[in-house]
Amino acid sequence: MVSLSFLFGVTLFLAVIGFFAGRAKATSSVNGNFRLLQALPKAYGQTVLFSTLIPASLLLFGWAFVVRILGPDFAVLPDFVFQGLVIAIATIGAGVSYHLIKPSHRARAISERWIMGLLIAASALAIVTTIGIVLSMLSESANFFRQHSWTDFFFGAVWAPNFRGGSELSILPLLWGTLYISLISLIVAVPIGLFAAIYMSEYAGTRLRSVAKPAIEILAGIPTIVYGLFALITVGPMLRDFFAQPLGLGSSSSSVMTAGLVMGVMLIPFVSSLSDDIINAVPQAMRDGSLGLGATKSETIRQVVVPAALPGIVGAVLLAASRAIGETMIVVLGAGAAARFDLNPFEAMTTVTVKIVSQLTGDTDFASPETLVAFALGLSLFVITLGLNIVALVIVRKYREQYE
């Protein structure tokens, strides 16, 4: 295929020429007296521009993508026919729209309709992405379940991939590690984030707030690979040397505790900014009423503000949990690779995301269940996080309406 960029360049060139030609034709049709035109001269140019460019490039990129996906055998049209077709459509678009130009032509409305089409297409992309995610994972997961029993995947107890066949691939040990690490991270992040949010919105003076708020926002902007490296080189060895080994709980520097603590730090700003919004949404009148009855500030917060904000806070915790479950780099670098059921938090364990990465990197064979299992894991992860998000969003939204 002659490069797409060349064809697109030709189309673009035609479109730009069309723009100036259309504008010139509109101007000359009224001898330069713009007031006789329905729209500004450039709107006439735009109708030519859009009707040249949009249909032709749709064909161009749509067809190229279809051929890419279905393979070159599907390219039933020879290349030169296809190229001719693109150029022809561009030329027809240019010709017809140029021909239609006359003073009474409603050029502005037409060119705006083209723009509206583009805007709608852009927002439809969100739906296309979701469909793409679901379909791509569904088809590969179906492939996996044809080769591997679904009872073993959902109810087995052992994760032991073996590339010579006979693997046991169960999600349960991975899910256990995921939930254990997420639980520890929430135990760290929720109280700290919540108290920080309360303190900053109810107590802190402007000076402390001007330091603390940006600091916590910076934590939110740090990429997770940085937290991962922090877990790997600092937190992990520290926990091993000062806790795990003296207590006789293990000698691994990657552990549930390492990943959970670091992930907790990552989630602090997330919990704190969500709670901050929610606490601020509680009407001032409720605080004033409580303070007026003689309650202290902390009593007001504990007995009035927090209960009123509770649904929102629960929503925030659920969102944080969904972040923790889907987090990848911290657990890849901090949690280890052993799939096991264990309660010892200083033991290395693994998570769903770690196994997705390890099954899909390196030399992979997309026909073997050991590789395809990653798609089933991904689908499960998607469903779990989506469920948590939807519940959380519903709660948060309902709660917000309550005080609006």
Place this chain on the structure above:
Amino acid sequence: MTAHSTKKHGSLLVKDARTQRRNNAELWFRAYGLTAVIVGILALVVLLVSIFSNGISAFQQTKLMITLELPEAKLDQKGQRDLDVMKKVTTIAYSKILGNGLIDQLDRLGIATDLKDKDVREILSKESAATLRDVVLADPSLIGTTVTMEFLVNGRIDGYFKGRVDRASAELDKNVKPGQLDIADALTEHGLMYTQFNLDFILAPDASDQRPEAAGLGVAILGSIYMMLVVLFVALPVGVAASIYLEEFAPKNRLTDVIEVNISNLAAVPSIVYGILGLAIFINMAQFNQSSPLVGGLVLTLMTLPRIIIPARAALKSVPPSIRDAALGVGASRMQTVFHHVLPLAAPGILTGVIIGLGQALGETAPLLLIGMVAFVREYPAAFTADAGLFGEASTALPVQVFNWTQRADPAFVERASGAIIVLLVFLLIMNALAIFLRRRYERRW
């Protein structure tokens, strides 16, 4: 009556037990809150100190100045200075010449050692022979002359100058001998071995497992820049268009509701899921090149889009309706109202959101692992080639390079990985500073 009541309630000036308890509870509550804030700040400080203390030394590199002869007999036997013939001389030959040059230099300076020659040669980086070969091939007239050049030293010797290696640990390490450290000290006294700023860390490509001292970020930075260009040129127009439609034109119906819920959910989908999508659709189905910045950029675009749309809509929403009413009142169409009036006023807010979204995309690692950007790449990727198309050549990215280095055995790579993080954080800092500047300078509040 008064006597009775004062007995029961006491003076206002004397706190009774219950008031005391409530006041204490108040103090404790405040203390918890303050502790939480301090823990948050402390976590940030410890994180940054840990990364910086480990990584700042990556910007320094120990080098050794050697004066050596380039014998024609070894490098160009025929003496015709024919490049094709000269290329047949491998780095092994250069390595010998270089090693002998070092031993001669030690003799000249009178530095005595009881090490075997092989161990003396190992002071130099494995990369240095390739460096010498490149220099000679670039300028064949050097053959037969005596040149003075600086070369990289082995990662362990470099570590000695950075405090990572000392004599006690060298006793236990089979990759370095205390005698080599003595030679390094002696050479330092002569001013021939020194540590200086390491521009190669930022510009050079990655190096293999055995030579951490030569590993650089050049390819990764280039790959990240390419991907950010893809994200910027796809996500910015699409994201702005989508938010304009949803905020200004969309009728309130089922479909727009679905799109809206969809976008807020997409923003919360774990990033690794986008990697699976990219692998399944762009690589397995559409057969784009693995590890190419184009695929990486498209995956990051899909991930960033909802994160751009949400702030962009907020920015559009914050433009007061009176602006729209005024424009419509003087006869503008709805499209003109939006593009001539609302959009320019919302632009600073939209751009801030875009920059923050780009920052998130720049630091994202997990989806890129799945589309093969962990590969070992030493060639700088070209932006466009006829074979691979636009951004189609294999590349890595900054955060993936960090991951890559953490997976290697040599402890010197920890320094490299932390150094790479510093570079990444500097990029993020610049982007966020730009966002804050835009917001401060141009944002209008109504």
